Amino acid sequence: MPDARVPVSTVVYDALRADILSGRVRPGDGIPSERTLSERFEVNRHAVREAVKRLQQAGLVQVSHGGATRVLDWRRTGGLELLVDLPPEDVGVARAAYELRACIAADVAARAAARATDEDRASLAARAAAFAAAREHCVATDGPVSPGPALLDAYRELWDVLVDATGNIAYRLAYNSLLHGEDAVTAVAVIYLRDELLDAETTDALVAAVLDSDADAARAAAATLTAHTLTALSPTEAPSR
Amino acid sequence: MPDARVPVSTVVYDALRADILSGRVRPGDGIPSERTLSERFEVNRHAVREAVKRLQQAGLVQVSHGGATRVLDWRRTGGLELLVDLPPEDVGVARAAYELRACIAADVAARAAARATDEDRASLAARAAAFAAAREHCVATDGPVSPGPALLDAYRELWDVLVDATGNIAYRLAYNSLLHGEDAVTAVAVIYLRDELLDAETTDALVAAVLDSDADAARAAAATLTAHTLTALSPTEAPSR
DNA sequence: CCTTGCCAACTGGTCCAACCAGTTGCTACC
DNA sequence: GGTAGCAACTGGTTGGACCAGTTGGCAAGG
Structure with missing residues (x-):
């Protein structure tokens, strides 16, 4: 104990x-x-x-x-760091957080595509491959219904590289604030993020767009990915204020 | 003393x-x-x-x-709250912060347009009028070159209403983090924000779009406004990482 | 009566001194 | 040479004392 x-x-x-x-x-x-x-x-x-x-x-x-x-x-x-301290049972809070993430993620994708260094691109390619492998393993092991925490980790590392590639410390810190303590809610996060994690096609498109310096395509792909999760969080309702 | x-x-x-x-x-x-x-x-x-x-x-x-x-x-x-503690003399930090603000502001405008209550709209109209009055007074007093802190305050209150109107606590907290301690840099903020503060036309368009529930127009107006400030912050350079 | 000034009783801010509880690394014993 | 154990760190906690602001009531003065 x-x-x-x-x-x-x-x-x-x-x-x-x-x-x-x-x-x-x-x-x-x-x-x-x-x-x-x-x-x-x-x-x-x-x-x-x-x-x-x-x-x-x-x-x-x-x-x-x-x-x-x-x-x-x-x-x-x-400050934003309070977000993860709010009552996690409030789905409104979760939706609010993922709306902010969606907003930032789109910008991150676009700016990463515009600014990534060769080093960033190499890291991105490696993380993308690792994520794809994790997805394969996950689908084979758990079936397509419930992705495990390992897949979520790989996905986070993918975005980690993208955030760094923007060269913007504000995005980096905001991203940290959104993630802090998310380990405590990893179990529930996997549920919400299911469709986003399993959308291999769009994920590949996002990576390809960044590697190709296509900011508009990267933004569009990020928007598509995050939209999956927003849809999973009672899409028709506004979050509680 | x-x-x-x-x-x-x-x-x-x-x-x-x-x-x-x-x-x-x-x-x-x-x-x-x-x-x-x-x-x-x-x-x-x-x-x-x-x-x-x-x-x-x-x-x-x-x-x-x-x-x-x-x-x-x-x-x-x-977390994001560290942003305002970073060395303020680093213009890269300032640009990073305003890039994040631009990203969030566009989303805030769109969601405020989509979700604002009648009460929110009334507040917005009042703040917009106060801001317009402050701008008139400012131009008459200081000339169009250097808007004073009063105008910046009125502008902040305008955005305050918009952020609240989104009903999204995450936007609210992120906005707080971006503003905290900005009072210490109000003098320099006014310089960067000059063109944004004096763009009466786009500001009016933003308010009108939100009042009219036109999310796309609101987003576009917000993007135009924030672009002024990003241009003022060495537009051609990426922020330092 | 009302005003004014002061003092006592709060509040937080700081310090000293001691001891408990983990971690680390050396030492002395096996 | 390996290992158990002791010492000397580290942070964690406690008690008590005093300084420094704030507040409100009470009493002396108008």
Whole structure:
């Protein structure tokens, strides 16, 4: 049994973050004082302080010396890294995330096609081959119904190269934010991404377009691929706000 | 004179973060022990711990009990919120950020046109009027050469409404990440955004398209607007990676 | 009565000192 | 020479104390 020692400050952080993101405490509310929290969680005040520092770093609370620590409106002050902390059971959140991914992916494909270096193209070809092999193996082993995590990993590595090939650090960081913690939802991600992962034809077209420096074709292929997943996520409904 | 008291933990955090983001310490390197750092910065170990917690939260370091704290490759592990912490003098970073913004803005415009509620449309009309008024005032006061921060604020509020109208929390958070700390660079942002801020015709077309639920026209208008700024940021060069 | 000023009781910020709990590497024993 | 174990690191946690801002009520003055 993995003991999975979790630092007490992390316990406090997770609890407070969950209270804020779930709306149990509302923006403008004050959170209890550090001394009160340290009693409530039965930990030392220093641990509480470390947790509060992290909340502050995440843009969830505003701390003021002498005054109360207030909860901020994370929809206004939070950064993209909060996305993976939102309640994963909310399919609206998932759709929102994949819409953003679709938007960025199309641009990434186009810019990768326009800017990829020879080195990038070589990496892309290698990853594409690995992905194709994984797909073959997956279809042969699991059948076409349920692609495994291995295929998803190979697909991610493919996009990894594309993102790097854009030479744009902002795309890179946004991509990181969208992926962080996705390991926790890999199981469900595979379901949503099924059609996208198994569309070999369009994937090949995407790779070919990038290798051929055809930005428009690359963008179109990326759009087609991501559309599969958006369709899988209740296409007719707008995501919850 | 504003004393601008900065908590010591923030001083340590800023120093360590700068060392990492600037590359003075490389991924895989170990950072000095907490006790060493507390001596070096002449602060208490708890202050160092709070700083390290924030570094950990930002995805810049990996802490392991008993072992050394190692620097991570922030280009792989960092989130979008790091973007505004990157050296602002690097024009490549600015171009990367505005490319991402352009990508998202086009999608935001299209989805806002498709999904805006009557309430959203009313807000949009109000903000559009306020922006137009600010532009008139700006041109009359400062001349067409240098739009002031007030115009930029009005423009941001306009986009604020559009982002909310998409009903997509991911767009909202990404938008937040792109704006955070931009106040620090408002002066330079105004220069880059000049042509975009003063293109009244296209701005009006964008608002009209959203009010008219014309997603394609909204996307096109947004693309035209953001293209102005990308052109201002050395259009012929790819951003530095 | 109302205003004004001060002080006490909060809040967070910082420090010291100690100990617990993992990791690492050298050393001394087998 | 191999290995068990001890020491000397590392981070994790605790307690207590004090400094430094903010807040609100209470009392003295108008």
